[in-house]
Amino acid sequence: FAANTTITGSIGIFGVIPTFEKTLDRYGITTDGVSTTPLAGAASIERGISPAFAELIQANIEAGYSQFIEMVAESRGMTVEAVDNIAQGRVWTGAAAKEIGLVDEIGELQAAIDAAAELAELTDFDVWHVEPERSTQEQIIEALTASISDYLPSRPATLIGRIESAMRAELEWIDNLNDPMHAYAICTDCPELR
Template sequence: MGSLAASGGYWISANADQIWAAPTTITGSIGVFGLIPTFEKTLASLGIHNDGVGTSPLADIYRLDRPMSEQAKRIIQLNVENIYQQFLDLVASGRDISATQVHSIAQGRVWTGAQAKELGLVDELGSLKDALDAAASLAGLEHYDTRPIERQLNFQEHLFKQLTQRAEQLQLRLNIGRHHQVTLESAVKQQLGMIAQKIGLLSTANDQAGVYLECLECRLF
């Protein structure tokens, strides 16, 4: 687990041969809730009302412009409880404890990695390298390499990443500038110029195939 592996993150971790977490990992959150808002009072305040005919009492169960019937509420509640029970059973099977024991530490509560280990939700505390070493040991591997797999960014995402990095550099320069008399105005102007340049590039990115080539030497696009 990284810094966060709660709720769905723990769902996919529960059946692992070993679960590793950092002491500060946020995990747990074994729970389910459902929420369906309705806006009949808001609409009524605007003078909007409605009526209709359905083929069954549940035909309008998900209508947002009228109040939900008690029968519909009960059906949705049963569905939430059913998914919660599935979650409990999944964790109970993965951690080799009873669903009742899981329920006692579940109910949507969040734990740190250190607390989760004490509660039996995590096997070991350590770093990513520790987890990789443990996985290699379980697989019987003495020599292995790791390679991060990341989704390739599209042009807009890559541009946003660059702008974020520029902002971080600006913050660093301002911190250093307190000792070297770098003014806020000059630093901001420089960064705004770079941002304007990137936005200018984005405005020309209108190729229907989404294929572009940027020359890093001549700065042509």
């Protein structure tokens, strides 16, 4: 199920290795060293990425992409070629995703619940909305924020403040990019994959 306006996708994979060699060079900071293999220190932030390491990363990304689209193809009953044609990192509205076979039905949460109950042949059931358990730190911050906000004047956030908050929330997942192969399949709506 997806709503008409649901953003569906993206079926894609990418690799990220931040490097700061140009920034360090601008300030006159250089590094050197002795390596015993061509890939020694290849993911070091103070050097650029060597062509050999870039090829290795690209091969890993392509293997991960192939595995990902094969899984999508199998679960959606499509050919790998058909999934690849609609993938490539693109996103679709829910309505478009239904047309191309990524979504079975258009509907909101209640429609999905009703369909699941019908499939399970249930007429009497309860629905629980499960949310991730918050850490003690998150609970304390939430409590403090709630009590502090009682004493603050209510005024709309500035445009820059809203943009900063949105960017901070959107980019928070970058802190979790720690795969040793530097390849990621990210679902920005799936907390367990962040």
